[in-house]
Amino acid sequence: MFRSLTLLAFWAIATSLAALVLFPYTFITGRVDPLYWTAMKIARGGLKLVGVRVQQLGLENLDLTRPYIYMCNHVSNLDPPVVIGWLPQRTSVMAKRELFRIPILGRAMRMASVVPIDRRNKDAAITSVRAAADVLRSSLSMVVFPEGTRSPDGHLLPFKKGPFYMASETGAPIVPVTVLNTDKMLPKGAFRLRSGRSTVVFHAPLMPSSFATREALIEAVRASISSSLPIEGRH
Numbered sequence: 001m002f003r004s005l006t007l008l009a010f011w012a013i014a015t016s017l018a019a020l021v022l023f024p025y026t027f028i029t030g031r032v033d034p035l036y037w038t039a040m041k042i043a044r045g046g047l048k049l050v051g052v053r054v055q056q057l058g059l060e061n062l063d064l065t066r067p068y069i070y071m072c073n074h075v076s077n078l079d080p081p082v083v084i085g086w087l088p089q090r091t092s093v094m095a096k097r098e099l100f101r102i103p104i105l106g107r108a109m110r111m112a113s114v115v116p117i118d119r120r121n122k123d124a125a126i127t128s129v130r131a132a133a134d135v136l137r138s139s140l141s142m143v144v145f146p147e148g149t150r151s152p153d154g155h156l157l158p159f160k161k162g163p164f165y166m167a168s169e170t171g172a173p174i175v176p177v178t179v180l181n182t183d184k185m186l187p188k189g190a191f192r193l194r195s196g197r198s199t200v201v202f203h204a205p206l207m208p209s210s211f212a213t214r215e216a217l218i219e220a221v222r223a224s225i226s227s228s229l230p231i232e233g234r235h
Helices: 002-029 033-049 079-086 097-101 103-111 122-137 162-170 214-226
Strands: 052-057 069-072 094-096 115-117 141-144 174-180 196-202
Touching (some): 002 033, 052 079, 069 079, 069 162, 069 214, 079 141, 079 174, 079 196, 094 097, 097 103, 115 122, 174 214
Parallel strands (some): 052 196
């Protein structure tokens, strides 16, 4: 409990202080990079403070000058900061549409090319996928969790088709990513955070054009992510 409260307090205070300087700077200059990279430092700093360590494997096989779609398994609320916070490449994500209604935060998120999504509305979700495709075409990467929600037991849930439509539309390579051990530090439904090490495995990129069907691409991504899961978590 203490670690969770410490992490939230650190993030809240550090983000507020950074916003005092960087929000006006971003709005005046239109430059988003300083805000983005400061946010990543805050994310990493908070996790390090509470004893969450991150090991990355496979990044050396990627060309970080080009955009990718990073598709990750999802078992914990720690997954987004663990994956995105340590990526040496600016990325975008999809975020709940409600967050964009917060005046200053919403504007900053739009400037950072964060894509709003409403999963309860199918037509709106399709629009969000198309907006994410436009982000990829602007040379920003995307991080997505194709299961759409956290797995309760570590087994991969069925994948949503939207991210694969985005990949097919843009031709952007998919990097399957396996996130390990975050479910031990912060299980689904829990608030108590434990210290530990998460390993993030970046697998070889997959080109959508190399697969005859979208279903074949989905199966290839599942197999790649699954290959680094513990034996009991594989299908």
